[in-house]
Amino acid sequence: xxTLTSSDGQTFDVDEVVxxxxxxxxxxMEDGCAESGIPVPNxxxxxxxxxxxxxxKHVETVKAEELKAWNADFIKVDQVTLYDLxxxxxxxxxxxxxxLTCQTVADMIKxxxxxxxxxxxxxxxxxxxxxxxxxxxxxxxxFE
Amino acid sequence: MNYFxxxxxxxxxxxxxxxxDRNAVSLVCRSWYKVEKWSRHRVFVGNCYAISPERLIARFxxxxxxxxKGKPHFxxxxxxxxxxxGFVYPWIQVMAKSNIGLEELRLKRMVVSNESLELLAxxxxxxxxxxxxxxxxxTTDGLAAVAANCRFLRELDLQENEVxxxxxxxxxxFPDSCTSLVSLNFACLKGEVNLTALERLVARCPNLMSLxxxxxxxxEALQRILMHAPQLVDLGTGSFDHDPxxxxxxxxxxxxxxxxxxxxxxxxxxxxxNGVELIQLIRHCRKLQRLWILDCIGDKGLGVVAATCKxxxxxxxxxxxxxxxxxxxxxxxxxVAVSIGCPKxxxxxxFCQQMTNAALITVAKNCPNFTRFRLCILDPKKPDxxxxxxxxxxxxxxxxxxxxxxxxxxxxxxxxQVFLYIGMYAEHLEMLxxxxxxxxxxxMLYVLNGCKKLRKLEIRDSPFGNVxxxxxxxxxxTMRSLWMSSCEVTLGGCKVLAKKMPRINVEIINEYDxxxxxxxxxxxxxxxxxxxxxLVGPRKDxxxxxxxx
Numbered sequence: 001x002x003t004l005t006s007s008d009g010q011t012f013d014v015d016e017v018v019x020x021x022x023x024x025x026x027x028x029m030e031d032g033c034a035e036s037g038i039p040v041p042n043x044x045x046x047x048x049x050x051x052x053x054x055x056x057k058h059v060e061t062v063k064a065e066e067l068k069a070w071n072a073d074f075i076k077v078d079q080v081t082l083y084d085l086x087x088x089x090x091x092x093x094x095x096x097x098x099x100l101t102c103q104t105v106a107d108m109i110k111x112x113x114x115x116x117x118x119x120x121x122x123x124x125x126x127x128x129x130x131x132x133x134x135x136x137x138x139x140x141x142x143f144e
Numbered sequence: 145m146n147y148f149x150x151x152x153x154x155x156x157x158x159x160x161x162x163x164x165d166r167n168a169v170s171l172v173c174r175s176w177y178k179v180e181k182w183s184r185h186r187v188f189v190g191n192c193y194a195i196s197p198e199r200l201i202a203r204f205x206x207x208x209x210x211x212x213k214g215k216p217h218f219x220x221x222x223x224x225x226x227x228x229x230g231f232v233y234p235w236i237q238v239m240a241k242s243n244i245g246l247e248e249l250r251l252k253r254m255v256v257s258n259e260s261l262e263l264l265a266x267x268x269x270x271x272x273x274x275x276x277x278x279x280x281x282x283t284t285d286g287l288a289a290v291a292a293n294c295r296f297l298r299e300l301d302l303q304e305n306e307v308x309x310x311x312x313x314x315x316x317x318f319p320d321s322c323t324s325l326v327s328l329n330f331a332c333l334k335g336e337v338n339l340t341a342l343e344r345l346v347a348r349c350p351n352l353m354s355l356x357x358x359x360x361x362x363x364e365a366l367q368r369i370l371m372h373a374p375q376l377v378d379l380g381t382g383s384f385d386h387d388p389x390x391x392x393x394x395x396x397x398x399x400x401x402x403x404x405x406x407x408x409x410x411x412x413x414x415x416x417x418n419g420v421e422l423i424q425l426i427r428h429c430r431k432l433q434r435l436w437i438l439d440c441i442g443d444k445g446l447g448v449v450a451a452t453c454k455x456x457x458x459x460x461x462x463x464x465x466x467x468x469x470x471x472x473x474x475x476x477x478x479x480v481a482v483s484i485g486c487p488k489x490x491x492x493x494x495f496c497q498q499m500t501n502a503a504l505i506t507v508a509k510n511c512p513n514f515t516r517f518r519l520c521i522l523d524p525k526k527p528d529x530x531x532x533x534x535x536x537x538x539x540x541x542x543x544x545x546x547x548x549x550x551x552x553x554x555x556x557x558x559x560x561q562v563f564l565y566i567g568m569y570a571e572h573l574e575m576l577x578x579x580x581x582x583x584x585x586x587x588m589l590y591v592l593n594g595c596k597k598l599r600k601l602e603i604r605d606s607p608f609g610n611v612x613x614x615x616x617x618x619x620x621x622t623m624r625s626l627w628m629s630s631c632e633v634t635l636g637g638c639k640v641l642a643k644k645m646p647r648i649n650v651e652i653i654n655e656y657d658x659x660x661x662x663x664x665x666x667x668x669x670x671x672x673x674x675x676x677x678x679l680v681g682p683r684k685d686x687x688x689x690x691x692x693x
Binding site: 035082086087090092098099102103105106108109110111112113114116117121123124125126127132136137138139140141143144 | 148149152153155156157158159160162163164165166168169170172173174176187188190191194199200203511513551652677678679
């Protein structure tokens with residue numbers, strides 16, 4: 001068992017076999033830093049709980065079908081939580097969760113226009129009109 | 145999303161496989177453009193003359209897999225002179241010089257010299273996949289260079305290329321250490337291959353999924369090879385020479401039964417196979433998703449396909465007897481049978497003797513999911529043999545019913561009416577092939593006005609002239625290309641178009657010196673015109689008989 005402490009002070013007792021699903025934690029354990037618990041300063045308790053849920057489920061479950069269905073349910077979260085999960089899985093280096101979250105974001109992008117994508121993710125268009133037109137033309141005329 | 149580190153953004157983009165999605169992403173904002181640019185590995189260039197190799201690698205320096213297309217589609221019907229263009233050498237040269245880590249190259253209708261293949265084989269250490277479709281300009285010596293030098297080759301796929309067969313030992317050039325082949329297709333080669341080398345190659349490549357042999361591989365050899373590859377998913381047989389004896393045939397069937405993964409078949413079924421054996425063969429292939437065959441299968445054979453292959457998605461029936469004198473052909477009956485029996489059919493290429501409106505209407509009702517529908521009635525301008533009517537209503541039913549139709553080839557007797565239907569209903573149509581059809585400019589205008597997603601339009605021997613060509617010149621900047629041959633457009637019309645649209649290359653192919661300068665431009669009809677939008681102006685490699693206006 002090892003103890004993880006989130007950025008807002010919540011502590012989580014985690015089985016080692018679950019903890020090693022996160023490569024960052026695994027390396028710290030191997031380096032002998034896990035004795036008095038591992039701080040996870042970049043991740044809030046709310047998000048860390050979800051990440052640990054994910055890792056636990058993936059360790060326990062063997063059937064691919066079951067995992068797939070569980071994943072689909074797990075990832076039904078609001079956009080902010082989704083972003084937080086991406087950042088957390090990137091920091092903690094949990095490949096399966098990073099794949100799932102990035103795939104989910106990619107699915108939000110598929111088939112959309114640049115304008116739609118900007119709106120969904122609240123991104124500002126910082127191209128000049130000339131730049132944008134030049135790229136659009138190159139995309140359409142050469143690369144489609 | 146802006147606070148994501150680049151590697152996270154890149155990871156998200158990894159899940160976007162379509163070029164359109166990656167293009168959309170590149171336009172969101174500057175940082176996305178940059179991340180996308182440096183992480184795009186798969187690039188599709190639909191017209192090699194729309195952009196230059198230098199600009200390609202400036203935009204996508206990490207390109208690993210490139211698709212390039214050259215000549216217009218009607219080159220397949222010998223309408224484009226061999227040296228028109230589409231040379232791949234400059235592309236390979238630029239990529240080699242710029243240390244591009246090329247791994248996959250897919251070429252369609254390009255001129256590929258042995259020199260290009262040798263340079264390719266020498267320059268890209270991790271090269272894995274070469275797919276050549278309808279290309280020309282190389283010999284088996286070029287293939288030998290690829291086989292010998294590409295240590296990690298997974299795919300060598302040659303489809304319908306014109307290859308000079310030097311009867312060398314190109315297949316034997318695969319070193320013993322080559323065990324990585326996943327796909328090997330040499331069906332278009334005319335010469336013999338070393339059968340022992342072939343058998344040994346197949347035996348040492350456990351991941352081989354797709355194998356298409358050429359005519360020179362006899363039945364017994366096919367059977368022996370199949371014994372080594374029960375994992376095959378896609379099989380192309382050569383020809384069965386003359387009458388295979390029953391014993392060999394039985395052995396083949398029994399071996400085929402062990403290949404439980406076969407989902408795609410092509411080749412075979414030429415003269416010599418009688419109905420019984422053919423039916424037996426097909427009955428062992430219940431799981432087929434793709435079938436490419438010759439029309440010797442006949443309507444009866446197609447009936448067997450319809451009864452057996454319930455998973456069929458793609459069917460291509462090629463003409464065996466182009467002179468049209470034999471009986472070995474299919475009619476509307478075969479197509480109707482398949483439409484009833486194969487509910488998943490969405491892609492069709494069908495060369496046939498005749499077609500009726502009633503049959504097309506039935507097919508449209510049975511198969512509303514067609515995305516590609518290419519019908520080629522061997523006798524141009526042939527009407528419905530039952531009613532004597534044009535086939536307007538039949539094709540009209542197809543476009544109305546098949547709401548996802550992206551590609552359509554027409555044939556038979558057709559008036560402007562069919563184009564009215566196409567303009568009205570074919571909302572997603574991207575490519576349209578027209579031959580010997582229509583009555584007036586109105587036909588072409590219906591299509592240009594109605595089909596908003598049209599990318600490629602090719603027309604031959606149809607009465608469309610300058611009015612149709614010039615009414616909406618802006619349309620051509622929304623399309624990849626337009627081909628018109630033996631129509632009514634004049635040199636004057638083409639010149640007007642070229643002048644109005646500087647970003648369009650308007651090429652006139654003047655093969656036999658039929659056109660003369662100084663002659664009245666408004667009267668001189670243009671035999672072959674090909675126009676396309678481009679970012680790089682008129683090309684510099686055009687032969688003397690191609691004029692860019």
